[in-house]
Amino acid sequence: MYHSDEVPLEALPLDARDWRYSCEGNLKMAFAYCGVDARLRGWLLLLDKCSADAGSLPAAAAAHDAELQQKLDAAQFAARVVGPLIGSRYVLPRRLVRAPARFLEQLSGAAAAAHRPAHRASKQIDVGRQCLVLVPSMLARAGPAHGPGVHSVTVELKTKWGFLPRSALIAPENRVRRQTCRYCMHQSLKHDPRGGSAFCPLDLFSGSPERVAHALDCLERSPQNNLRVFVDGVAVDDFGARVPRWCDFRRALRDILLADGLLPRLARVQQRLDALDIEGVYPAYRRALASGALAAEEPAIADWLQAVEQFQRRDGSDGGSSDKQAVLEFLLSTVLKDISVMIAVGHWPSEASAPGALPEYRIAVVDTEPKKLAKMPAYHKLNQDIVAKYLEYHPDPAQWKVCHE
Ligand SMILES: O=P(O)(O)O[C@@H]1[C@@H](OP(=O)(O)O)[C@H](OP(=O)(O)O)[C@H](O)[C@H](OP(=O)(O)O)[C@H]1OP(=O)(O)O
Numbered sequence: 258m259y260h261s262d263e264v265p266l267e268a269l270p271l272d273a274r275d276w277r278y279s280c281e282g283n284l285k286m287a288f289a290y291c292g293v294d295a296r297l298r299g300w301l302l303l304l305d306k307c308s309a310d311a312g313s314l315p316a317a318a319a320a321h322d323a324e325l326q327q328k329l330d331a332a333q334f335a336a337r338v339v340g341p342l343i344g345s346r347y348v349l350p351r352r353l354v355r356a357p358a359r360f361l362e363q364l365s366g367a368a369a370a371a372h373r374p375a376h377r378a379s380k381q382i383d384v385g386r387q388c389l390v391l392v393p394s395m396l397a398r399a400g401p402a403h404g405p406g407v408h409s410v411t412v413e414l415k416t417k418w419g420f421l422p423r424s425a426l427i428a429p430e431n432r433v434r435r436q437t438c439r440y441c442m443h444q445s446l447k448h449d450p451r452g453g454s455a456f457c458p459l460d461l462f463s464g465s466p467e468r469v470a471h472a473l474d475c476l477e478r479s480p481q482n483n484l485r486v487f488v489d490g491v492a493v494d495d496f497g498a499r500v501p502r503w504c505d506f507r508r509a510l511r512d513i514l515l516a517d518g519l520l521p522r523l524a525r526v527q528q529r530l531d532a533l534d535i536e537g538v539y540p541a542y543r544r545a546l547a548s549g550a551l552a553a554e555e556p557a558i559a560d561w562l563q564a565v566e567q568f569q570r571r572d573g574s575d576g577g578s579s580d581k582q583a584v585l586e587f588l589l590s591t592v593l594k595d596i597s598v599m600i601a602v603g604h605w606p607s608e609a610s611a612p613g614a615l616p617e618y619r620i621a622v623v624d625t626e627p628k629k630l631a632k633m634p635a636y637h638k639l640n641q642d643i644v645a646k647y648l649e650y651h652p653d654p655a656q657w658k659v660c661h662e
């Protein structure tokens with residue numbers, strides 16, 4: 258365990274007026290830097306959230322040490338676990354900065370005044386933290402002002418599962434899972450039978466220009482939390498109107514996705530890490546807990562590093578690993594099923610010279626935190642719930658959607 262006084266956190270002069278609420282997920286809230294300090298320009302602050310009714314008593318020194326350990330581990334996890342799995346060039350570096358309490362309180366005030374999504378209101382910034390995380394921003398790139406009519410556009414795609422599970426351990430009564438993908442079935446649980454999205458991640462991952470274009474069309478019609486568009490650093494809902502020449506942009510986005518190697522690799526690694534499927538891995542989890550091979554506490558960074566090394570050493574073959582290894586691989590797959598891909602086009606409409614040439618872009622994945630071992634029972638239950646709801650709405654196998662890899 259690190260102690261907070263052993264790890265040098267960057268100490269930077271932080272002024273809440275230089276930070277603008279940007280967006281948030283379930284666990285983190287992002288603030289973009291809009292000041293002039295060259296050390297911070299182009300960086301984004303990712304703050305931990307806590308329940309809105311949690312008290313804000315100062316945390317004990319032990320809690321600070323644990324927080325620091327968790328942040329250092331998360332940075333290692335991104336660089337040394339996720340990086341080797343999907344390609345290090347897609348993983349953003351992090352900086353850890355000392356958090357002045359007053360600064361966090363001021364940002365919390367700014368968040369309260371910002372336009373936050375209503376469904377995120379149950380959480381707020383955790384002002385008891387001592388350490389801030391900075392990541393390179395995938396939103397507007399700091400630099401010379403854009404010319405008239407030229408904007409920076411960033412697209413965030415939460416791509417979810419890129420494969421159909423094939424494990425022999427899927428129960429016969431759940432065989433719909435081999436045909437209808439997790440996302441499409443999950444819509445039945447999230448929405449009423451007619452309210453769901455037509456988006457199928459397998460189209461997005463397909464590598465086919467027509468199917469990728471169709472996936473983007475479906476996302477545009479029903480973005481849910483799978484598509485977010487930022488224009489000049491600000492999330493916009495009416496992107497069709499706000500992004501100049503939106504149809505050309507969507508085509509460029511499709512071509513970027515087709516040209517870049519990230520999606521095929523993501524789907525392949527997700528699938529290989531999930532070879533047993535939750536239905537096969539859940540019994541392995543229970544056995545590993547019972548035998549002591551897995552402790553009830555969360556895996557340490559050394560466990561994750563070892564799991565990746567073993568996974569890579571198996572080199573393509575899917576069998577023959579221990580229960581502990583199977584569970585850790587499943588959790589790594591879960592990380593890769595929940596990351597977001599961010600694609601930033603700095604200048605749009607682009608000055609791309611040749612017709613059909615791709616605009617200059619940056620691509621990275623975000624939300625690379627390890628998933629919790631403690632969630633295994635919840636993953637098992639959610640799988641059962643998704644299947645049960647889908648079958649309730651589609652009792653006749655002839656009605657089951659056919660998703661194609
Ligand atoms: O289980 P899923 O597929 O619903 O994924 C959860 C996401 O729901 P989604 O279906 O994408 O709307 C969920 O997204 P939202 O909060 O619903 O936007 C989270 O990403 C959650 O991860 P965590 O608990 O924050 O680490 C995700 O949980 P994990 O399964 O990744 O642990």
Ligand SMILES: Nc1ncnc2c1ncn2[C@@H]1O[C@H](COP(=O)(O)OP(=O)(O)OP(=O)(O)O)[C@@H](O)[C@H]1O
Nearest residue numbers: 280281282283284285287392393394395396623624
């Ligand atoms: N480097 C980045 N550049 C721009 N925006 C970012 C960056 N990292 C994160 N974000 C934004 O902040 C949001 C929240 O970050 P992140 O996904 O890590 O948090 P989370 O709360 O764990 O998300 P989830 O609910 O998906 O689990 C992202 O969805 C994205 O919009």
